[in-house]
Amino acid sequence: MNKNPLSIIVGVVLLAVFIVLLFVFQVRQSEVAIVTRFGAPHRAAAPGPHFRLPWPIEKVYKFDQRIQNFEDKLTEDLTADNNNLLTQVYIGWRITEPQVFFPKFANGSVTEAEKVLEGMLRSAKSAVIGKHALSDFVSAGGGSQFARIEQEMLALMQAQLRANSYGIAVEFLGLKKLGLPESVTQSVFDRMKSEREVLSSRLEAEGNAEAEKIKSRATSEAAKLLANAEREATRIRAQGEAAAAAVLPTFQQNPELANFLLRLNALEASLKERSTLIFDASTPPFDLFRGGSTNLLRK
Amino acid sequence: MGHDHDHPHEHGPGCGCGPEHGHDHGHGDMLSHRRAPVAPAPPPAPPPETPLDPGSQALATALRSSFGIVKVVMVGLVILFLCSGFFTVGPQERALVLRFGKPLGEGEKALRGPGLHFALPYPVDEVVRVPITELQRVTSTVGWFFITPEQEVAGTEPFAGPSLNPATDGYVLTADRNIIHARATLNYRIEDPVAYVFNFTAASNNVLNTLNTALVQSAAQFTVDDILTRDVFGFKDAVRRRMTELAALNRLGIVVEQLEVASRPPLFLKNDFARVTDAVQKREKVINEARTVENQVLSKAGADAAGLTNAAASESVWLVESLKAEAARFNDLLPRYRENPHLFVELRLTETMGRVMAGVQDKIFLSDSPEGNARELRLLLNREPQRPRRDGPTP
Numbered sequence: 001m002n003k004n005p006l007s008i009i010v011g012v013v014l015l016a017v018f019i020v021l022l023f024v025f026q027v028r029q030s031e032v033a034i035v036t037r038f039g040a041p042h043r044a045a046a047p048g049p050h051f052r053l054p055w056p057i058e059k060v061y062k063f064d065q066r067i068q069n070f071e072d073k074l075t076e077d078l079t080a081d082n083n084n085l086l087t088q089v090y091i092g093w094r095i096t097e098p099q100v101f102f103p104k105f106a107n108g109s110v111t112e113a114e115k116v117l118e119g120m121l122r123s124a125k126s127a128v129i130g131k132h133a134l135s136d137f138v139s140a141g142g143g144s145q146f147a148r149i150e151q152e153m154l155a156l157m158q159a160q161l162r163a164n165s166y167g168i169a170v171e172f173l174g175l176k177k178l179g180l181p182e183s184v185t186q187s188v189f190d191r192m193k194s195e196r197e198v199l200s201s202r203l204e205a206e207g208n209a210e211a212e213k214i215k216s217r218a219t220s221e222a223a224k225l226l227a228n229a230e231r232e233a234t235r236i237r238a239q240g241e242a243a244a245a246a247v248l249p250t251f252q253q254n255p256e257l258a259n260f261l262l263r264l265n266a267l268e269a270s271l272k273e274r275s276t277l278i279f280d281a282s283t284p285p286f287d288l289f290r291g292g293s294t295n296l297l298r299k
Numbered sequence: 300m301g302h303d304h305d306h307p308h309e310h311g312p313g314c315g316c317g318p319e320h321g322h323d324h325g326h327g328d329m330l331s332h333r334r335a336p337v338a339p340a341p342p343p344a345p346p347p348e349t350p351l352d353p354g355s356q357a358l359a360t361a362l363r364s365s366f367g368i369v370k371v372v373m374v375g376l377v378i379l380f381l382c383s384g385f386f387t388v389g390p391q392e393r394a395l396v397l398r399f400g401k402p403l404g405e406g407e408k409a410l411r412g413p414g415l416h417f418a419l420p421y422p423v424d425e426v427v428r429v430p431i432t433e434l435q436r437v438t439s440t441v442g443w444f445f446i447t448p449e450q451e452v453a454g455t456e457p458f459a460g461p462s463l464n465p466a467t468d469g470y471v472l473t474a475d476r477n478i479i480h481a482r483a484t485l486n487y488r489i490e491d492p493v494a495y496v497f498n499f500t501a502a503s504n505n506v507l508n509t510l511n512t513a514l515v516q517s518a519a520q521f522t523v524d525d526i527l528t529r530d531v532f533g534f535k536d537a538v539r540r541r542m543t544e545l546a547a548l549n550r551l552g553i554v555v556e557q558l559e560v561a562s563r564p565p566l567f568l569k570n571d572f573a574r575v576t577d578a579v580q581k582r583e584k585v586i587n588e589a590r591t592v593e594n595q596v597l598s599k600a601g602a603d604a605a606g607l608t609n610a611a612a613s614e615s616v617w618l619v620e621s622l623k624a625e626a627a628r629f630n631d632l633l634p635r636y637r638e639n640p641h642l643f644v645e646l647r648l649t650e651t652m653g654r655v656m657a658g659v660q661d662k663i664f665l666s667d668s669p670e671g672n673a674r675e676l677r678l679l680l681n682r683e684p685q686r687p688r689r690d691g692p693t694p
Contacts, residue, residue, distance in 0.1 A: 026422065028400035030497045049399035066500045069508065074465055086465050088441075090508040092499075092549065138519040140474035146516045172549045174512035177441045178472050178519065179465035185478060186462040189567055192477050192523075196571035199524075200578035207582030211589035218593035222600030229604030233611030240615020247619075250626040257636045258629060260644060264651050265625070276661040278676065 022054040032065040034098045034108070044098050063101065063108055067092040067171050070114050072121050076181060077129040085129060085137065086179035089121060089153065092171040100167030113168060117157075124156035137178060150175060384420050388413050391433045393492050397425040402493070410492065429492035434556060437507040439514050442471040442481040444566060459566030470565070471518035479523055481562040483514045483538055491552030498550065506551055513541035514560070526562050527572070528579075535560045 026049045027033045033045040035052060036059045045060075052058045071090035079085050095101045098108070105112040128149055136145045154173040161168055180188060251258035271277065388394045393410040396403045396418045403409060403424075418424035445467045446457055463470055463478065470478045487506060489495045495502045517537040518526060526534045539558040546553055564572040636643045656662065665676065 026400040028425070029397055029402055031400070048401045064500055066498055067505070068500045069504045071508065090512075092505060134476070138472050138474050138476055140520060140522050140525075144474070144516070144519045146519070174508060174545070176508050176511040176515060177469070178515055179470065180472070180478070182462050182464050185465075185470075188476065188478050189461060189565065192565075192568055193571050195477075196568065196575050200575045203575065203578040203582045207578075207585040210582075211585045214586065214589040214593050215596075218596040222596045225597070225600040225604045226607070229607040233607045236608060236611040237615050240611075240618045243615070243619045244622045247622045247626045251629055253629075254633055254636065256640075257633060260647070261625070261629060261632070264647060268651055268655055271655045271659055274660045275658075276663065277656075277659045278663040278665065280665045 023051060024049055025052050025060050026050070027062065030064065030066050031062050032095065032098045034061045034063070034102045035059070036061065036102075041099050041102050061098075061102060061108055063095050063098050064110075065095055065098075067094045068110070070117055071176065072118050072125075074177060074179060075122065075125060077126045079129055079134045079137075080131055081133040081135075083134040084181050084184060085134060086177070086181065087125060087129065087175055088177035088179075089125060089173060090176050091117065091121065091157070091173045093117060093168055094171060095167060096169045097165075097167035100165055102167075104166050113166070116166065117168070117170075120157055120160050121153075124153045124160070127156060128152045146175060380420055384418050384424070385415060386418060386426050387415050388428070391430055392428050393431045395427045395429065395493065395496070397427060398423060400425070427496060429489060429496055431489050431492055434486045434488060435503065435506075435553075436484065436486050437503060437510055439483045439485070439507060439510040441469045441511045442479075442483075442514055442518065442562075443469045444480050445469070456566055459569070461567055463565070471515050473518055473523045473526060474520050475522045477523040479518070479526060479562055479564055481514055481518055481526065481560060483510055483561075484559045485510050485542065485555065486557040487546075487553045487555050489552060490554045494550060494552030498552065502551065505549070506546070506553060509545045509549060509551065510542055513538050513545055517541050518562075523564075527564060528576075531562075534562070 025033070025045075027045050027047045029047045031047065033050070035042050035045060035050075037053070037057060039059075042058065052060060069090060070093060071088060074086050074088045076084055076086050093113075095108075095113075101113070102108045105116075131152075132145070132149060136149065138144060150173050154170060157170045157173065161170065386394070388411050390413045393412065394416065395409055396411065396416075398419070399422075416426075418426050444457065444463075450457060469480070471481045473479060485506070499505050517534060520537065521530065521534050535558065538560050539555060542558060543555050546555060632643075
């Protein structure tokens with residue numbers, strides 16, 4: 001036979017590969033594996049390469065160890081104050097103990113596990129919702145207690161999981177939908193409709209009232225302004241008169257002359273504009289017409 | 300279920316197909332398969348035991364040369380197999396190398412940045428790519444009415460019935476127990492690729508559910524008018540805050556980049572809500588009109604007030620000044636008056652009359668009657684002319 005060294009090397013390498021494949025398996029990050037020996041769970045394996053005995057002695061089952069999403073259907077429950085409330089919840093769960101998980105569900109079926117989770121969720125939901133009034137769910141100004149409600153549901157779930165030891169942990173739980181039964185939505189709509197009507201008429205009335213208020217405030221403000229101005233004007237006039245009074249002593253030197261001059265001014269001022277003057281012959285200087293001229297001539 | 304297989308060959312090599320554990324056969328795998336049956340069968344050279352006739356000699360030569368070709372191909376395949384370990388990482392992604400299923404390196408160091416990298420071929424190493432800088436987007440529609448994409452594109456709205464079926468029509472409950480529709484769109488970036496890929500089977504699903512929760516729970520704390528009109532930004536902010544909080548709490552490994560919230564009243568009550576909006580606008584209008592009136596009234600009053608005070612000021616100035624002037628004149632005239640009061644008065648009076656008369660329009664002079672009695676003068680002062688009576692008795 002031709003002993004080609006290349007063939008030997010290739011042969012040995014292939015044999016080695018085959019043996020490695022038989023005796024080693026690897027677990028990916030995000031996975032966890034269960035090794036069964038003659039069908040019974042023997043040990044768990046973390047991510048990385050691991051040794052195994054070849055089939056049919058040992059068999060490897062791998063599970064996703066990441067958080068899986070599960071959401072239930074919309075279900076109807078009665079709140080503490082007898083309101084029907086529809087809720088839908090999602091949870092993040094993961095397999096924590098594959099050795100426990102694996103035998104509990106047929107060959108570690110995730111679907112089977114989800115069925116169990118759904119049942120638990122169902123009872124946890126009705127128990128927790130039954131303890132809370134609707135106002136714990138919906139109310140303004142931070143009155144709603146979602147965080148608490150979710151915590152309570154989560155705690156119930158975890159208690160049940162612990163009690164039954166499924167090898168599962170629920171990491172988080174969230175209320176993702178709230179609803180009302182269809183017949184209730186109709187009455188809610190009716191109520192909303194009447195609320196809208198009340199609101200729009202109230203808005204209108206409010207607007208008119210506000211407008212009136214603004215207008216009357218403006219009127220009174222204006223009146224106040226004018227009154228103030230009037231007072232100010234009077235004060236200014238009084239000031240002027242006081243200043244004028246300071247001049248009066250001058251005229252007291254000769255009241256007759258002062259009187260005459262003032263009357264003269266008044267006369268002039270009153271006849272300034274288009275005026276009609278009727279006078280008789282005794283009014284100077286028209287007394288001249290009555291023979292005053294002769295007096296003058298005689299002089 | 301593929302879990303009961305322990306044969307490593309069923310897993311494809313790192314082909315960048317994401318976190319899902321691919322079960323398809325990649326090309327690298329195919330190569331190793333093809334090599335397997337070929338390699339251990341180096342066809343033995345035909346034994347030249349018997350003298351050859353030219354035909355078998357030709358066959359031998361042909362076989363030898365084809366064996367040579369097979370060897371070359373084999374070497375080529377081995378080289379190709381080794382070279383398949385090179386991979387590139389794009390600018391928008393990071394890659395993780397799993398050696399025997401475990402990430403190489405810890406934390407940040409485990410992430411390979413953009414560029415050319417090498418990993419051993421499967422089954423030793425596996426490359427997992429994670430989009431990182433590119434924005435991911437999810438839209439929460441738990442609170443939105445049922446609408447087909449065609450209707451959405453056409454801009455038409457579905458039929459609005461007087462009730463909502465919770466199974467098909469989404470909505471949210473508000474704090475005042477009203478029903479409205481709300482929809483949130485979240486843009487996020489993956490901050491912690493390792494957590495995003497290795498902690499969740501369907502991370503984007505989780506993000507979506509968290510967004511649903513944030514939206515539904517925030518809506519339950521706001522009244523319908525706050526969500527729709529009065530505090531739109533406050534509501535959006537609340538959803539965003541809750542989302543950020545929950546993302547951190549559930550360790551989703553994401554950063555909230557942008558969150559948009561759209562909300563609208565139920566289709567069935569569209570007109571009722573529109574009426575309220577109208578009323579709001581009407582209210583604003585009425586108030587604005589009143590403000591205009593207010594401004595007019597106040598500015599007029601201000602002007603009037605200023606007029607009053609100004610007039611008073613100028614009047615008093617005039618009074619004082621004219622009196623002063625008068626006093627000055629008085630002082631000037633006083634010595635002359637004292638010289639001869641009678642003459643002074645006569646002169647002044649006559650002079651003034653002369654000046655005044657020039658300005659008077661109508662001057663009527665009444666001379667004395669010959670009897671020396673005063674004449675009687677009757678004045679008709681601009682009375683309105685009497686109208687002829689029309690409705691009087693006809694002649």
